[in-house]
Amino acid sequence: MSSLEQKLNNLVIDLYKIGALKFGDFKMKVGINSPVYVDLRVLVSHPKVLETLSLLLWEYAEPHVKGDHLCGVPYNALSITTIISVHHNIPMLIRRKEAKKYGTKKLIEGVFQEGDKCIIIEDIVTSGSSIMETVKDLENVGLKVSGAVVIVDRGQGGMKNLADNGINAHSMLTLTKMMHILCDEGYIDKTVVSAMDKYLKESQIPIPPSLDIHHFNVNRLKMAFGERASVAVNPVGKGLLQLMEAKKTNLCVAVDVLSAEKLLSMAAQLGPYICLLKTHADAISDFSEETAKSLEEISKKENFMILEDRKFSDIGHTVALQYNQGPLRIAKWAHFITCHSVSGPGAVGALKSAADDQPRGCFLVAEMSSEGNLISSSYTKETVSMAEEHSGFVAGLVTQSDHTSTLPGLIQLTPGVRLCGGASSDGMGQQWVSPEEAVIKRGADVVVVGRGITESENIKEAAKLYQSKLWAAYQIRIRSG
Structure with a gap:
């Protein structure tokens, strides 16, 4: 020896x-x-x-x-x-x-x-x-x-x-x-x-x-949306990346209104310029099955997808009921939903099951744009890991900065964006950054704009301007370096 x-x-x-x-x-x-x-x-x-x-x-x-x-x-x-x-x-x-x-x-x-x-x-x-x-x-x-x-x-x-x-x-x-x-x-x-x-x-x-070796050390920030679609695991996320590439838009508009009529009117006007429409259906007093059907028809006509920003955060059994039952029946009409990771992977699995084999996807909330929120860096990291482990249903992450995933098919959704020249905060905790800051420096793929468009005098022109600036920023990002 x-x-x-x-x-x-x-x-x-x-x-x-x-x-x-x-x-x-x-x-x-x-x-x-x-x-x-x-x-x-x-x-x-x-x-x-x-x-x-x-x-x-x-x-x-x-x-x-x-x-x-x-x-x-x-x-x-x-x-x-x-x-x-x-x-x-x-x-x-x-x-x-x-x-x-x-x-x-x-x-x-x-x-x-x-x-x-x-x-x-x-x-x-x-x-x-x-x-x-x-x-x-x-x-x-x-x-x-x-x-x-x-x-x-x-x-x-x-x-x-x-x-x-x-x-x-x-x-x-x-x-x-x-x-x-x-x-x-x-x-x-x-x-x-x-x-x-x-x-x-x-x-x-x-x-x-x-x-996986096929994804290891790949920098998604330098990849085109079409290229990333080829490695996306979630089928609806794949479809969104393909839509973005074909339509040349990475704009999502948050339509936070109180009536179904206003929601549908804005959806029709914004449709040509967006890849995604973000809703809060529970804030709409007269939201109905007919509203959902009309919204689906507009999304098909104008080629955009729908994200219901429900931010599910309960145990699996409860979120499944909230997703597929009740007056909203979100699983029937929304392509995507948002979900907090706080209750663990069981909630993600329950939401996937509740989709009833319909092509659906989820964005996990890894960070928030509100000042003083309690999300820590370790919580964010665990959320990114959860998204990677459940990429069959999780299409992406809601974050304020690039937490580079080893899965380039995951989509970064970043809210809190507004054109320079306005206020940087709404006085109620919401903080805004410019389109260039969000896309180039923070790694956003899909950028969520709300009141910067919906409260403008001409929402179509505002949406067109944001679409142009966001797409230009994306082009700079993938061509740099």
Whole structure:
């Protein structure tokens, strides 16, 4: 047995003794259960083992990877990366899970130059998604990832997923090897090893859809709407992108009126200039089935889609009833709806079921344009992840800034836009930005304009002007760089 192998054997035994390997029934991050859980978080309470593992990891890794910087996947690998950095004098970078909203607002902390090579340090690999997300964030700031070093590969497909994405990854240990070491040393029974081997063979995890190689590192901001339509998963979202490309409009008008007559009149006038009409049907006192039918007819004639801005936020059973029942019966006439992610993915699934196999889509609210709203950066990030995981029904995100998704088919819908020269706020919390700011700097695909059009003296001319400015901004965005 080589010196390195003996050190690894001793390390595995130490990890078992400090409780870093747990046996039972554990829910994993990837959503499946496992009879064994590798919990390296306990290392922070055992500094000697932490130091031994860290230095041993680098002894294993050094022949395989070279780079200018180290970056530990947050948060478990940060302490390990710090020890390697200090002992070997290799500069370290820190990747935040979300950018700060103050100060430098950086996602990657540290001093580096564009083109520098970075080595990623990770504790456990199951699907490989955490490493792939880290690669994306590092490359977005101009760094090149030369490789990844992993302490434990669970053997469930993660290393293959990384290789399929062109990531040079190496693991010091596998879960199978750890189990066999413990068995050979008499710490666990052979039946436990056999059960674990069977479990691993039956629980391979494919690459997450949001990190598929065909979408990885694609910048949607530089892609034309027609090109993005070809990779959109939600069929109605695909149709909207195709409509936008053909009609040359990325304008959505929010028609917040109190009567059905006013709604239909404005829809007919605005139709030639918009891709989407946003409604609040529950504010219309005489909204009826006839109103919905008339609105559908206008949308077909003028080639636009309808978004009912209901912002569903209850449990699945309730939102399904609100969507498909009651006096509005939204699922029957609205191509899209909006939904908060606060109640979890169950609500999205319920809405999809309640659509009764009609082609429908949803926009998840990741950010709001109202001043002082309570949506945090972590909430936004989780909402983006939920949209990616449920892209079969979720067509896009309502956001105020670009939270680049790895799925370019998802559409960014941005409200709170108004032409320069007017007020920047309505005094009731709503804040406005210019069309150019929304599209070029904030990444908006579809821009929602409300009172800037609906309260103008000539709504047709106003809509035409906004359409022209928004489309011009989109053209600049995709041609720049």
